[in-house]
Amino acid sequence: MIELASFVRKVAPLEWAFLGIEPGLRVMQHLVEGDGTISPMRLTAAVAAAARVHRGVRLIRHEDRWVDSGVAPLVRVLEADSLDPARLDAPALRAPFDELTATCEVLLVPGSPSTVVFRADHAVMDGRGLLMWARDVFRALRGEDPMGAPDDDGIEELLRRLHPDGEPPRAGDRGLSFRSLLGPRPREQEGLLWRRRTVDGTHLAATSKVAAAVAAAHGPGRFHIPVDLRRHLPDLRSTAALSHAVDLEVEAGDGWEQVQSRLLAALADHRDLAGGTDPAIMELPLPMLREGIAHLDRTAADADRYSGRACVSHLGTVDPDDFSADGFRATAVYALGGMTPGGPPEIGLVELPGRTEITVSWYDGPDVAARADALLDTVEEALSPRANRRWAGNRLGQPLPGEESVVRLFREQVERTPHRTALSGPEGEVSYLELSRRADAVAAELRRLGAGPGTVVGLLAGRTVASIAGLWGVLRAGACYLPLDVRHPDRRLSELLTDAGSTLCLVEAPHQERNCFPAGCRMLPLDALAADGAPADDPRPDDAETHPGDLAYVIYTSGSTGRPKGVQIEHRNLLNYVHWATREFDIDADTCMPLLTSPSFDVSGTSVFLPLLTGGEVVLMRDDPQHLSLRRLLTGTRANALNLTPSHLDLIGGLDIAPDGYRSVVVVGEQLRVEVAARAQEMFGPKCRIINLYGPTEATIGCTAHTYDEETDAEGTVVPIGLPADNTTVFLLDAERRFVAPGEVGEMYLGGAQLARGYLGRPDLDRERFPRLADGTRVYRTGDLARVLPSGELQFVGRIDDQIKIRGHRVEPAEVARALEEHPAVDRAVVVPRAAIGHNSKALYGYVLVNRAVGTRELTAHLAERLPAHMVPAALVVVPELPYTVSGKVDVRALPDPAGSEPDGRVHGAPRAAFFADPLAEAVAGTWARTLGVERSRLDGQCDFHRLGGDSLSLLAMLAGVGRELLDTAAEEAFMARLPDILREPTLERVTALVRQACIEATGV
Known part of the structure; x- marks a missing residue:
């Protein structure tokens, strides 16, 4: 005899009907997959904590009553390999409940990914109720108070509240009229089968799109659309089964817009409230009810006729953060449905940010899995057409000429051409052998100090022989280098070294007395180490074994969160770029390429690695590029190839010279305007290729390229960015992370062999900026907009945010604003990019609210101590207040003119x-x-x-x-x-x- 607990509720007719279904077929399940682990003890405690405020998960049946058992659901731990997310055929997923002893439980499946399964008998709970409970379990795991589900009403109480003046309407008999999408169900019960598919993006009217697609592929029919009745009482918190299905008739030629219109009309007419179960069903004893339902199922199986074409169940959008806890990060949430008497297959949908999880549920049997996968193909094509997902420009599977690292490739080049000139410039000419000896000396010292794989070695040096020797020395030691710009302020350099965890920093003589080395970071005199190199008769030290996944370098870029972020580039990333770019830019032993950019700018890798790995020559340019130094370079050196920004190329275009013998000019870092490319083509001659290279630091220097063509490119204003590199992919997605149609503008997501490991010590940013597509492809979200031109090549269009390029460097205005707010006189700062007066380009402008009088020169000096020069705004303006839009954002258009125009239109009012x-x-x-x-x-x-x-x-x-x-x-x-x-x-x-x-x-x- 069961001792009744304090809570007792009569079983509702709908719940009685569910109790008539075979127990194994009426179990609802939500699976939460994630990275990391959850200890069984923690999970058990969290389930117990949530159960204390969720009476619905403690219910058991006593005759025709639900009673509170007072016992929390059981937590069972399965073997790590017992659940295959691809097949979903674990016996534990098919296990029924005995409603006399339990109606809910939780399964924990450790592994990669780890999975938590929330299971409930559909007689006591529906899909939304199950999500409500699961969220509270994770709240408890995070140490938060569960919200609970204090409302005890079942569906009959809810319907009476919504129909206070009369009996709720009851649904009519649906009849069995439709063949199964997945073939006849076997007469002998073999349990349920589930198949799953993940589709990129979240999709407006996904339910209607699925129904229209299925009708088009399999013929017209009735579709059951479960509707959560909680929508009528938004404050209701109950886990009970509170859903009714709305039936929609869909013709084969109906567009999804028509289906959506009918669905919205049905909801507006409250047809979801007409799905109540006839109370007379309560008069049937359960054994008789179960036999009647079994007979109905046998009849459906024999005739292959069911109550509808499909049941399309959409559980809405879930946030992975709601299903995450310390040590566990949710990556997917999806639902496995059950069956209803004479019901059709169920197609379940759950949306997460940037993706939609789709499952199909049906009776297991011969060939059902293959047909379920084909049905998922139909659904996927409706939501994410293959033509949008597959672009011929993506060239995967391109074999590399070799798998050796750049360290080994450079050693082999030295052995082939020891006496050939590797470096030239103000310090004279340096042979490959001499450069190699200098690098060996640096490597030997680094190894003596314990540097090796994973060690981040700072490199504070200019465009000098010592700098190049230091770079190769770090790589030969097996460590990775962190290039630092000698022009950056000490505070900035110290912050980067600290963030990178650098304990060693190679430093040129002019900078060894700077106050930029944090505690624990040892300064090593680079000039002395690399001055003479290892003696010629010394056996060369063996290079540290370098693996493809080892870090080659870390380069910092501006951060949207106010902090710069270190991009980690592995040897495999660099090797793919080197092989592709060497071929793409026609680099060989005759190439002589100047190093024009700072070593801290990742595009410098083109000028360093490509020539030195093919027997070519690097021209070291000590002075910063300006028109005189560029004129001397172009007319007074052996240089025959260039690697520079569009701004520098534009500057060269103003020189009255005609450089001879140039084979390629690689332009990178900013948008290349057609007029600049055309002028460069005329200056360098028809035999010189003007190559527009695109690529963020996170994709290793450059990942798409286009050679300027005077005939085809003249029609546009900007030069296309071309096609992806070997083994590199570009995907164009919209704001909901759906693939855009060919020709439409989308945000560029980059994938493939050159994709960085991620940001150093920033897993939060990795999750945001390095997501995975539905098929598991890891990508980098660039924030850059592009389209595919009719030619099949990519055209850069712009940005989705305020990030701008200044001298080829990315600048996040938020980082500049944060530095401004560190000044004690500044209460609030806003930094915005806006068009410079009379320019097509943009510049940074800062607006500050101050708490005392302060001059803009003082604020500019404050920034100069913290930021690189290219991040200091062109102008700072002190304002009495900031204008805001109705949405609470700063109204950029209402900010004052930074030039401070006077009424007569002059920039200043001084006597003229x-x-x-x-x-x-x-x-x-x-x-x-x-x-x-x-x-x-x-x-x-x-x-x-x-x-x-x-x-x-x-x-x-x-x-x-x-x-x-x-x-x-x-x-x-x-x-x-x-x-x-x-x-x-x-x-x-x-x-x-x-x-x-x-x-x-x-x-x-």
Whole structure:
């Protein structure tokens, strides 16, 4: 005799009907897959905690009553290999409940992935109720208080509340009219079969799209659409079975829009409330009811006729965070349905951010699995057409010429050409053998200090022989290098070394006294280590064994969270790029390529690795690129290939020279405009290829490329970014992570062999920026928008956020704003990219709310101590308040003009007449106006070039224009020697004064 607990509720007619179904067929199950582990003890405690506030999970049947057993559901731990997520044929999933002893339980399946299975008898719970309970179990696992389900009403009580003036309407007999989608069910019971498919994206009207697709593929019919009746009482928290099915008739030619319209009309008419079960069913004893249902099922099986074409059950959208806890991160949530008397197969849908889980449930039997997979193909095609998912431009499976690491490839190149020139520049020429000996000396010292795989070694050096030797020395030691820009402020360098956990840093002599080495990071004098290298008669030290998955380098990029993030590039990533780019850019032993960019900019890898692994030569350019140094490079060295940004290429286009013998110019880092490419093609000649390379740091230097074509590219404004590299994939997805149709704009998700390991020490960002597609493909979400052109190549379109490129470097405005807010006078800062005055490009502008008087020069100096120069805004503006939109976001359009225009349209209001009476000042002002694209009348002597929106490269373009138009060669050299003075005070008046002084120095007049 069962002692009745405090709670007793009469079994509802619908629940009695479910009790008539064979127990093994009426079990509802939600599976939560995830990375990590959950201990059985923790899970058991969490289930018990949730059960205390979920009476519905403790119910057992006593005759025609549900009673509270007071006992929490059982937690069972299965063997790690007992559940195959692909087949879902574990016996534990088919096990029935005895409603006299338990109606819910939890299964824990450790492994990879780990899986938690929530199971409930459909007589006491529906799919939404099961989700409610599962969420609370995970709340308890996280140490949070479960929300509970205090409402005890079953479906009859709910219907009476919704129909207070009369009896709820009852559904009529559906009849058995439709053949099964999956073939006749076997007469002899073989249990249930489930198949699963994951589809990318979340899909508007997914239920209607599925129904329309199934009707088109299998003929018209009736579709059962379960509807959660809690929608009528949104505050209701009950786990009971509170769902009714709405029936929709769908014709074979119906579009999903028509089906959706009918479904919405049915919900508006409250047809979901007409699904109540006739109370007379309670008069049938369970044995008689079960025999009647069994007879109905046998009749359906014999005739292969069922009550509908399919049951399409959509459980809505779930958040993986709700099903995660310490040590366990949910990656998928999906449902396995049961069967109803004479009912059709069930198609279950659950949406998660960026993906939709689909399952099919039916009776097991011969060929059912194959037919279920074919049905899933139909559903997948309806939601995610194959034509959108498959792009011919993705070239996977391309064999590499070899599997040796770049370390081994460089050693072999040294052995082939020991006396060939590897490096040239201000320090003279360095042979492959000498560079190798210097690298060996660095490697030997690093190994002596314990460096090896996983060790991040800082490299603070410029474009010098020692820097290249240090790079190869780190790689030969088996460690990975962290390139640091010598122009960055000490605080920035210290933060990067700390974040990377670097205990060793190779440092050139000019920087060894800097205050940038955190505690625990040992400074190693790079010049001394690499000065002479290992003696020629010493046996070379063996290179550390390098595995494809070892790190080669870590490079930091700007962070949207306010912190820079370290991108981890493995040897396998680098090797794929080297082999592809060497072929794509036509690099060989005759290639002589300058190193123009900072080693901390990942595109420098093109200039370093490609020539040195083919017997070519690297020209080291000590000075930063500007028009004079670029002219000397192009006309006074052996260089015959270039690797540079579009801005630098644009600067070269203004030089009055005709470089000879160039074979390729690789342009990377920013959008390449057609006019810049066309001018470069004319300058370098028809035999030189102008190659537009695209690729974020996270995809190893460059991952798509296009060679400029004067005929086909002239029609556009920007040069296409081309086709992916070997073994690299590009997918275009929309905001809901659905594949876009050919020709439509989508965000670029990159995959394949060059995809970085992730961000150093940032698993949160890895989850956000390196998701997996439905088929398991790991990708990088770029934030870049692109489309596939009719030619089959990619065209870059823009960004989905505020990130901009400055001098080829990514800049996240949030990181700049955070640095501004570290100033004690700043209460709030907003940094936005906006069009520079008269420019097509964008620049950064900062707006600050302050708590005391502070000058913008002080704030700029504050930023200069913390950020690289390219991240310091072109102008800072102190504002009394920030304008907001109705949605609570800063209204960028309402922010004041950073140039501070006066009513007469001038940028400043200082007296002008005397200054512009000078013809030289008038000429310099004309150059400014043409460079910046502003009206000449807006300028006066106090104009600041940067405040007008000019960046460092447009400043160089302006200086080149001044030199070309106003100065002879000697005067131009004298003028450019004062570049540091110009950078400190880039006003029109100051530049004019320096031009005059240069003329005097050059001529003595």
